[in-house]
Amino acid sequence: MAETVGERAQTRRALRARAGQSPPKAGRNLTAATAVGLALIAVVVASLYLYTPLFVGLVTLFAVLGVWELDHALRQGRIWVPLPPVLLAAGLVPLAYVAGPDGLAAGFAAVTAIIVLWRSVGDPVGALTDVAGGVFVVAYLPVLAAITMLMVAEPDGVGRILTYVLVTVASDTGGYVVGVLRGRTPMAPSLSPKKSWEGFAGSVGTSAVVGALAVVLLLDGPWWVGCVVGAVAACFATVGDLAESSIKRDLGIKDMGHLLPGHGGVMDRLDSLLVTAPVCWALLHVLL
Template sequence: MTEPTTRRAARAAGRPAAGRTPRAGRDLPAAIGVGVGLVLVILASLVFWKPAFVYLVSAAVLVGVWELDQALRSGRVDPPRVPVFASVGLVPLAYYGGADALAVGFAAATALVLLWRSVGAPRDAARDVAAGVYVVAYVPLLAAITSLMLAQPDGVGRIITFILVTVASDTGGYAVGVLRGRTPMSPSLSPKKSWEGFAGSVGTSAVVGAACVVLLLDGAWWAGLVVGAFAAAFATVGDLAESAIKRDLGIKDMGSILPGHGGVMDRLDSLVVTAPVCWALLHVLV
């Protein structure tokens, strides 16, 4: 039997045939280009003016909150918008006020969500309040932990370590998963994730963590291994958690603003979950 003309033409043009998905699962050149660009912007903000990173994170959190708000509303869940968007201020608040200010700010944001929703119709009020508190805690609160790291005397090194171990987790897991992935980790949530890929995530992140802690923070190599391994584990949990939300809402990506990646929340999902882990472990071990 001869091969269909369209498939031969697609192969000759160097693109996948119609009806077939590349094993990579995404536009790899676009994903690499966007990823490298984001890392360069982040590094520039850290090198030239530390507060610039805080405002860059605040902007990303603002977009992430908007994407998550839109996704929840597509599932007929209506978190109170004003207090949810106002909670983005937790990111600079943590940098300038510290952990105590962040705790007070989160408590105030939670109370504001409750008060704001209480003036509306009682129908589905509990669901909407829960959604509002969830958005505040998931994005602004967790992202604000990066401000606590940055405020330390060696904050730039801590932030770079946190970012690189998370990126290494994603990159190592992706590469090993594509090349050697055989055993699905959670087929119902993320069919492309495999246990082999997870091992690649942990191994790559641990090596990068050891290098970063030794070179950037003058710490012990074994502490970097611990930071990297835990970062990979929690990054995977964060990715699967958002996959569960997207599956429940019936959407593929949280947005489309980042070619090859999806939305901002599709990049923040692992970062925001990893941030408190890296903050705590670096505080204790380094």
């Protein structure tokens, strides 16, 4: 028998309660997480310098894997996204590389229409929730991932992508180190008990310094542009991390997946990178 809307809501409340009551888990395997993180960075850098379409294909693959993880995660909250058109949205990544911002905007509109039409056929119960979930997945992953293509398509695209990756990684690393050593004041205990305001300050400071170095050395730009890009990116990276924590708590899960040792799933690694992509693209586009 099909599940009613009321039963879906009851299940979601139970999952939220279970997520809020579950005891904190042990920390991740730092060695595995570091090794996987360095390997991913090496693959990204190699694809950028060897052949740019390899980087496009790599980001597209990550988009497909991320969509698959989000689909399975949302099912825990009884949200059944129209998977075929949502997977099709990974094609927005190469489309943005070829057609630029206009192509990305048109592609997003087309995918949204396909999602609505796809879900309109079948049981109407939960249709609004499922359509909203599908559009959310597309906007959260393929669209944000595709914005990296707008950076790499620039004449100095390799430098822009490396700057974007470096400031985001620096934000995560600086926040972790300072948070472990000096973290005292909880930032959002209900979402991420280990995040502290001291760690956030470490994220902003580290990312600003790395951004200044990256813009000067990779883009031949003024150091202050790098500071602005790094500091703003750190703020958005923290928001992206907290946003995904909120989603996972709402769904009653710890990780989005289990593909990457020490990290969880692809989405557990991409949360900060996705949210900082439009910020870095916009700031570098305007300030440089």
